[in-house]
Every structure is written in C-alpha cells, then in structure tokens.
Amino acid sequence: MALYVYAITAAAHPHRFDGMAGVGSQDAPVRTVTAGPLCAVVSEVSEEILPKRRDLLAHQEVQERLMADGVVLPMQFGFIAADEPAVRQALEENTDAYLSALQRLEGCAEYHVRVAQEDEAPLLHQILGDVPEARDLNDRIRAGDPDPQLPLALGELVAHEVEARHQTLAAGLVEALVPFAREHVTHPPTGDDFLNLSLLVPDEKKDDFMSAQANLAREIGGGVSMRFSGPLPPYSFV
Template sequence: MTTPQYVYGVTRKGAALPDGVTGLDDRPVALVADGECAALVSDLPVGRALGERPDLEAHQRVLGAMVHAGIVVVPLRFGAAMEGREAVERELLAANSDRFVHMLDRLEGRVELRLRGTYIQDAVLREIMQAEPEIAELSKRLREVPADAADAVYYDRIRLGELIAGAMEQRRETDAQLLLEGAAPAAEAVIPRPPAREEDVVDASFLVPVERRAEFDAAVEELSRAHADRVRIRVVGPLPPYDFVPEA
C-alpha cells in the first residue's frame, strides 16, 4: 500500500539530516532522492487532515533544523502532501530538477535574516508636535475642550488623526529608507514588506552570505545605536528562505 508523504522542502542529494529531527505527529524525517536533489518527507497517515497549529509548528521545526545546521534547503509552503514516495520522485523532483538545482545554488552559503523596526510612538509624536505647528496647535486646542463639549469637535479630532497619520507616513518613508540602506551593503538581496501596523517603520528580509553575517549584524547594531531614542530594531533569523524562493 502506498503511504502518502508530507513534503517539507528540497535539499541536495546526500545531505545529512540533523540528528533526531521529526516532523508531523513526531514521525521521522527522511530523504527521497532523484537526480541531484532530495525531498525532506515524512509519512502521512491516509485521511490525515492538515491545518492544525502543531502541523505548522512541525513544518517550521523541520525547516528550522536544516537552516540552523547550515544545510541548504528550498522550503515548500505549508501543506504540501503527495500520494507516495514515487510521486515525490517523479512529480516533484524529476519534473522540477533544473529549477531546484538553480535555487539550491542560489541559496547555498546564504541565510535569510528579517529586519524589523518599530517606532517608539511617544518619541515620534513629540517630534511631530515640535515640527508641525498646525498639528501642535490643533492638539492643544482639543485638549482644552471640556468633556461635555466633545461632540462639537468630533470632526476636528478626525482631522487631527489624519494629520498625525500623514506626518507619520512621511517619517516612515524616510526612516525606512535609511534603515534599509544602512543594512543592505552586507546583503545580496533585499525584499521589503509594506508596514502592517501604524508603528512599524521597516519589515524586510535580507539574503546574506554566511561569511558576511558579522558585517550585517554590526551594521544593524550601529543602526540601533543611532536610532535608539525613537526606533526599536531587531533581527529575526536565520530563517527558512521563503522570501527568496520564486513562486512556481
């Protein structure tokens, strides 16, 4: 009977798996090879539905173990299941051999690091009040309005919020560019994301050669010192290099 396989990612044929790495349902992870590549797989019981949080954690655990062991891997998105090992060999590896080899060569000796910067909001609001007289004056006037008259200045409060948001956006564009330019020299590629929250300054992934990791970290430390009074900066990683794997 063919046993369905869950696939975590693709590495090079003959790669040594980290000791004790387990996948979904704590099942052992194995390599299924074809040509120059091999898929990281574990058995998936027939009828086993995917999507629970432990499943996602197991997926990330396997890929994280590879990254932290320094083994190049092309991560697959969560939820990749195939009919059996023969299907993994034929439909995944053989059918995409050149593509996987190219991606493994591209990622070899490199790590994905994610740079996140978040405003210290009180500090940035003080900057805005000092630099924008219209905003400062409107804010002062609204603070002096008695509580029982709040409804009368409803639209003024909306206007104040819009002005502050606009001023924040202008600062974000400038600050994000400074942070990206400060960290980028040690990286081969950078992928910025749109800010998800009002306080976010920058959220970007960097593909950094291993031999330049110390240079990247030093650049981020310098940025942290230079902006410590207004931006909190941190680096997450190394991570599975999802951001530098082209979509099929």
C-alpha cells in the same frame, strides 16, 4: 501514502535525521526521496496537518537540522504530496530550476528585520515641534476652542505626518542594511510594524550585518523598536 514535504536539497546533503520524528500524530520518521541530483525531505502522514505547536516545532526542527549541514530549499508549513512517485516526478520535472535555486542560496541565510512605533509620545512631540500647523491646532484645542473640526483636522494631519516619517525611516533602514545582503524582500507590514524586511545574507557578511543592525537598533530612538531574527531557512527567497 501521502508525504509531508519539508524541503528540497542536493542528493549529496548529509541528511542527518537519526531519531527525528516528523509532523503528525504517528511520529513517522523523516526520510528522503531521491531523483538524480536532488532529494526531497519527507515523512509519511495519514491526516490533515494543522498548524499546531507540536507540528510547527517539528517542521522547524527539520529545517534547522538541514540548514546546519548545507543549503536547503525549505517548503512552507503544510505542503503535502500525494505519494512518493508524485514527489519524484516533481523533482525530475524541475531539476534545473531547483539546482539553480540551490546554487543561488549556497552559503546564505535569511534574516528578518521588523520595525514598529511602540511609544507614540516622542514622535507626536516631534511633530508638534516641527509642524507649525499641527502646533497651532493643538494650541487652539488646549485653549478651549469649541470648533468641532479642530480635533479631526489635527488627527488627520498627525496621521499623515506619522505615515510620512515612518516611510522615510523605513527607506533609510532598508538602504543601510541591503548592502550586506545578496537579495532582499520587503513584505507588507502587519500589526503595528511599519517595516517588515527579509534579507538573504551571505555567511561572510553575517558579522558585519549583525553589527550594523545592532547599531541601528541602538540609534533609532523616538519610541521605535527594531526586532531582529535569524539565521533562518531562506523561505522568502525560494
């Protein structure tokens, strides 16, 4: 039968799964497939697994239970293997790589920092105050200048300034936070975000990291919001 694969761990991991049901409608128990020094954490599935709320929560619950007891290589939601021999073969063929990754991630967790411009008014006010050309265009428009090119010119100039300032702020935030991380990944921003940052933070630096990000969130101002999540399984670093 097909197996839904949650994660890979060392064989010595405690694997506390009592009472846990896996993804899918049949509520199959979560168990392990062992090959030498490694285990894959799995449950049986007999259907296509879609990202429904119930299954997303079940997937995340398994990750959190594993992470509470030791290092884990989490699989992205939806990873399915053909059967148990296929899982065991994958573990055997990639033993050295998986053991190396487990060692690299030992004692760490992933944290996300996302930054967005929630209120544009303060930034636009700054741009009009700092950029004479933008201020002149805005004044001419407000005074009733009929030139139809003025709004377009002002819009392009402001958009360029907004992007430049967001890039500068994002770079400064990354520079301030990466000293607390063993590794970091800058993802493409989505939606209104202009920074989407993942950091692999060692446990011994967790408190200092959280204090630093809290201070940055208070200081950032200018209509900018900073959203923080973690500790999380290290998806971005597997």
